[in-house]
Amino acid sequence: MWLVVFVATPLLIFVAIAGTLLTLPSVYGPFDVGHFSEDDFTADDKKDADRSGYAFFSKHKDSNGKLRTDVTVQVVVLGDIGRSPRMQYHALSIASHGGKVNLIGYVESDVHPDLLANRYINIIPITPFPKFLQTSNKLLFLLLAPFKIAWQTWNLYYTLGYRSEATKWMLVQNPPSIPTLIVAQFICFYRHTLLVIDWHNLGYSILAMRLGTDHKLVKYAERYESYWGSGATANFTVTNAMAKVLEQKWGIQATALHDRPPKYFQPLSAKHRSEFLRRLPETAEYVSDIDGKAWRLLVSSTSWTQDEDFSLLLDALVAYSTAIDGDQTLPKILAIITGKGPQKDHYLSQIRRLNQEGKLSNVLINTAWLSAKDYAALLGSADLGVSLHTSSSGVDLPMKVVDMFGAGLPVVGWSKFEAWPELVQEGKNGRGFESADGLADLLRELFGAGGQKLHELRSGAVKESERRWEDEWMPVAGKLFALRP
Incomplete structure (x- = not known):
C-alpha cells in the first residue's frame, strides 16, 4: 500500500503544480536588468567596501552613478545553507563579480557572515519539514516519505516561484534530487530561466545506504534522477570521476568544478x-x-x-x-x-x-x-x-x-x-x-x-x-x- 501511495504522490503533486504554474507572478525577459545606486549602500557598507560589494560598485558604476546587474541567479539548496559551504561560496563568488543572488534554502544554522554583509545577496528561507515528523527509523521513514516530499515540493515551488523574482539563471545543488530537480525544471521552463545543476553526489546512492541498492524506491529514485537531471543548460561536478559517470551512465555532459578553499582558510603562525x-x-x-x-x-x-x-x-x-x-x-x-x-x-x-x-x-x-x-x-x-x-x-x-x-x-x-x-x-x-x-x-x-x-x-x-x-x-x-x- 505504501508503495502505491509513494508512487501516486508525485503524480498528484505534478497535477497540483501544473494547475498553478500559470499563476507565477513573472517570467524572466531579456530586458529584466536591475541596477544598484549609491542609495543601496549604507555608511557602514562604504566603510566595509569589499564585503558589502560597494568596492565593486564604485569601480564599475556608469556615468549616471548606477551599476547594471545583468546576471541574476537563484542559488538553491534543499538543505541547511549554513552547512552547505560550496553553495555559499557560489553565492559569494557571483556577488563579488556584480551578480545579484537570491540564496534559497533552510536557515537552521549560522551562515557565513560575508553573505549577510553583501548587498548583492538576498537570503530567502524555505519552510522546513516539521522536526517532530523527522525520523531515522526505517519504517517510519518510508511511511512519512510521501508527506515529506509533498511538503518540500510545495514550499520549494512557492519560494522559487512567488517569494523570489524571476532570474536569468538557477544554480541547484544535487542531491537532494527529490523533489528538487522536478520543481527546478518546472520553474525554469515556465519562467524562462536557465538551469545549472551542481552535482555534489548521486542522490539515489545516498538513499541506497539507508534502504539497500536493490530496494524498489532506490531504483525509482535512480530513474527519477537520470530523467530530471537531464536537460539542464549546464552541469558542474565536484570531480572528474563524477563527470565521467554522468556521461557514461546517463548521457549528461558536465564540467568538473573542483572544490577549493576560500581565502579565510589560512595556515596560522x-x-x-x-x-x-x-x-x-x-x-x-x-x-x-x-x-x-x-x-x-x-x-x-x-x-x-x-x-x-x-x-x-x-x-x-x-x-x-x-x-x-x-x-x-x-x-x-x-x-x-x-x-x-x-x-x-x-x-x-x-x-x-x-x-x-x-x-x-x-x-x-x-x-x-x-x-x-x-x-x-x-x-x-x-x-x-x-x-x-x-x-x-x-x-x-x-x-x-x-x-x-x-x-x-x-x-x-x-x-x-x-x-x-x-x-x-x-x-x-x-x-x-x-x-x-x-x-x-x-x-x-x-x-x-x-x-x-x-x-x-x-x-x-x-x-x-x-x-x-x-x-x-x-x-x-x-x-x-x-x-x-
Whole structure:
C-alpha cells in the first residue's frame, strides 16, 4: 500500500503544480536588468567596501552613478545553507563579480557572515519539514516519505516561484534530487530561466545506504534522477570521476568544478595559534601541552550521517590510547569533533561508555559547533585532520578535506573510493586508510618519532593551500555566467 501511495504522490503533486504554474507572478525577459545606486549602500557598507560589494560598485558604476546587474541567479539548496559551504561560496563568488543572488534554502544554522554583509545577496528561507515528523527509523521513514516530499515540493515551488523574482539563471545543488530537480525544471521552463545543476553526489546512492541498492524506491529514485537531471543548460561536478559517470551512465555532459578553499582558510603562525587555542573553551587548558607536543591536536568535521562511519575513528583512538601504555614516547591526543547531525547523540553515548571503561585514558574527545571564522582557525591550529567520508557513489569528495588543506593541515582519510586520488596526493599532503586498524597505524606513524613524517605531510598541505576557490571557479562558473572580472 505504501508503495502505491509513494508512487501516486508525485503524480498528484505534478497535477497540483501544473494547475498553478500559470499563476507565477513573472517570467524572466531579456530586458529584466536591475541596477544598484549609491542609495543601496549604507555608511557602514562604504566603510566595509569589499564585503558589502560597494568596492565593486564604485569601480564599475556608469556615468549616471548606477551599476547594471545583468546576471541574476537563484542559488538553491534543499538543505541547511549554513552547512552547505560550496553553495555559499557560489553565492559569494557571483556577488563579488556584480551578480545579484537570491540564496534559497533552510536557515537552521549560522551562515557565513560575508553573505549577510553583501548587498548583492538576498537570503530567502524555505519552510522546513516539521522536526517532530523527522525520523531515522526505517519504517517510519518510508511511511512519512510521501508527506515529506509533498511538503518540500510545495514550499520549494512557492519560494522559487512567488517569494523570489524571476532570474536569468538557477544554480541547484544535487542531491537532494527529490523533489528538487522536478520543481527546478518546472520553474525554469515556465519562467524562462536557465538551469545549472551542481552535482555534489548521486542522490539515489545516498538513499541506497539507508534502504539497500536493490530496494524498489532506490531504483525509482535512480530513474527519477537520470530523467530530471537531464536537460539542464549546464552541469558542474565536484570531480572528474563524477563527470565521467554522468556521461557514461546517463548521457549528461558536465564540467568538473573542483572544490577549493576560500581565502579565510589560512595556515596560522605559532603566535596566532596559541592565542586562538587559549580562547577556545575546548582547548584552553591544554595549550601548553599542545605547544610542547606532549599532546597532539586532531580535528575531524562530521555531519554525523551514515556516509561517515564515526566508529572508525573511535576504534582507532582506543587502539592508539592502548599503544601509548606500551610506548610512552607517543603523545596523547586531544580530538575536537565539529558538526551537527542525526547520529551525534548515538556516538556521544559510545564515547561516554568508552571513557567509563577506561579505554580512552590517553585520549580526550571534545565536540564543538563553531562559527565559520573559528572553524577556519581551528583547522589552522590543528596537527592533523581526519576525514571519515566514505562516499556513497564513489565519485564525490569531502569538502572538509579541501578546507583542511586551505589551512595547511595534513589529512588522513577514508580512501576506498575512486575519486580519492583527485584530492589527496598519497604521502605528500595526506594519507589514506581503509579500516580502523589502518587509521590507528597512521596515528602511531605520524605522531611517533618526533612527528617527522607529519612535518613532511604538513609541507605538502601548505603547498596545496595555495590553490584557491576563486582560481577554480572563475574560469568555469564565472565564464558560464558571463561575469565581469
